[in-house]
Amino acid sequence: MAINLDRLAGFHHNALKVRADKMEVISGNLANANTPGYKARDIDFQSAMKTAMQSSQGSQPSASSLVRTNDKHIAGGSGPNFDVKFRIQDQPDTGDGNNVDVQKERNAFLENGMRYEASLMLLNGKFSGMKKALSSGGQ
Template sequence: MAISLDKLVGFHQKALSVRSNRMEVISGNLANANTPGYKARDIDFNKAMKSAQYNQGNQGSLVKTHDKHISGRSQMQAEIEFRIPTQADTGDGNTVDSQVERNNFLDNGLRYQAGVMMLTGKIKGMKKAISGGGQG
């Protein structure tokens, strides 16, 4: 019986990728908290994961326009959207709320760490299954 690593870790790998991308976007927001006219952005994690599941169901295959082109798989696209402001305009057009960004950064970081722990557990379980669980 063949073991599919994509089935074992695929979802968790995609989730970690989205979380990592989201961390970069939130970091950019924090870095630009005092930049006039800067608009806060974010990645909708649930929407990105639904997109990943849809692409997985369609095998994410790319259309080849020539027989000699290499077959490939499309990457999950996490759409970056502008965040709806939660604070009154301060007059400079900047929509970054530092407290909200810090909370989102911490929450996303904790969820990323939890995802790493789950993925580590799956890999340890697979190693245990392959090695026979330590029985010898």
């Protein structure tokens, strides 16, 4: 019987990628909290997961499968692979055009980190179960 690792861990692997990209976006928001005119950005987890699952099933080309036609072209695969959108402003303008709410960003960072850790633990559990099944399968 063949083992399909995509079926075993595909969802959690994609969730980790989306969570890591979301962490980078939130970090950028926090780093630019005092930058005049900076607009907070975010990744919609649901739509990003749909995109990630479709690309892992082969219906969309991934950034790592891009072909460069010239050695001077920039290689794909850097930065988030998902639509990064601007956050809806929910606080009054401070006068400099920056709409980053530091407390909201910190909370989003912590929540995303906890969800990342949960996905990592679930993925680890899947692999532990697979190792256990493989080691006891030959006895």
